[in-house]
Amino acid sequence: MNVANQSYSYVPLGEACEFKLKMDSEKARIFENLFLQLNSLEFDNLVRAHLPYIPYHLDEENDEIDTRLKKVYALIHEFGDENTKQFVEQLPYFH
16 A cells, blocks of 8 residues: 555555555455545646635645545554554544
8 A cells, every 4th residue: 555656456566565454355445436536636726726716725625635535544544554553543633
């Protein structure tokens, strides 16, 4: 699992792996859906960035991105090993 690259793999491919998770393939597809949603929201943010009349702090897409990332890390916490759980629990938005 690599959150920065928005990727996951069932078999190590030599790419950097941030987290190792244990889950079945059906549950792993949740990550795919969340990553697709994040990509769509980030594109919307790119478009919004070129519209000066919408202040960044009032942009709802930013909140939606944060919500999706929280869901990603909640799943990582749920299916990760003990070290992974401890890392996620230290994140500022986990609680």
